[in-house]
Amino acid sequence: MKLFDVYPLYDVTPVAANGIEVTDDKGQKYLDFYGGHAVISIGHTHPHYVNRLKEQLDHIGFYSNSVQNPLQKRLAQKLGELSDCPDHSLFMCNSGAEANENALKMASFHTGKSKVIAFHNSFHGRTSAAVAATDNPAINAPINQQQEVTFLPLNDFDAFKNALEKDSYCAVIIEPIQGVGGLDEPTSDFFQFIEKQCKIHNVVLIADEVQSGFGRSGKFFAFQHHGIRPDIISIAKGMGNGFPVGGVLIHESFKASYGLLGTTFGGNHLACAAVLAVLEVLEQEALISNAAQVGQYLKEKAQEIPQVKKVKGRGLMIGLEFDFEVAELRKKLIHGQHMFTGGAKNKRLLRILPALNIDHSHIDLLMEALKKELS
């Protein structure tokens, strides 16, 4: 059987990885400044993570959500503390798209409404409602186009107010820092404005923290840079450091009932062990403040490179914008400098999304490599 050919692949075959380093089948080492789409948060094969998963597997890897699972309760407790979201409850699932799907579904159950507001250049995943709220017609099949989604420009106060006054919406879904789209952000004023407007019009505010959450922005959640509190927060990616896991944090004002949400795999024992390991390492190694501090250093250093026209993002979720398309530069960085970086929908943007435990020396290496390839 052949593979369904949907991914354009780089000709690199990783067989091992440690920290920020990835080794291919020929023994060539690469520095990973991309973390497989912002997934690797505490570094590849972190010893605490590996031990915790191995230990868990020796005891019990999986049972469904029909029995007691104390690991889920421990995880929710720890997540509530570290994220400073004690008034939200946790529902665990398996991916970012599934997290957003459940977030939108909860908003619809809660309000009895169905229309959604999303923003230009948004990316929320590839499933039913999540992909409909994604600003990319090329990945929206006719079946997805049945959803009613209004796309608005980021930071356009009037457009937002008019939309809420003109029509009836169940949810506003927003990335506090756009990932795939290219690192644009709502301003604090805009975020606070939409939070207020949502309350007035009984619309659920969903922060999609799938990419920006779990410390990547230099705070646990990126919305915390703006002094707001969303009703629902979706999480995935860095949450499991590579273990496929997602979740939704749902404010206590939403009523749960048996069967309202559900999943076979979500919140299984191995997934909980992975997330607990990530949370423990984030806390013990103070990785969120490290992300803030190393991210600031990266921003300063990048601004010294004349070809970099704009530096976007926060913490270790950074975009470097050039006045040319970066596909060729990314190839040169992989094959010439042995470094992984990312692209975006904005083709002139290079995305830097490394593990949160990198240090200044790694940034220096990246800057040297960039200068070499740009000269």
Ligand SMILES: Cc1ncc(COP(=O)(O)O)c(C=O)c1O
């Ligand atoms: C902000 C955001 N939301 C949702 C998703 C979808 O996550 P997943 O690929 O795990 O379904 C992504 C993936 O890139 C994302 O960046």
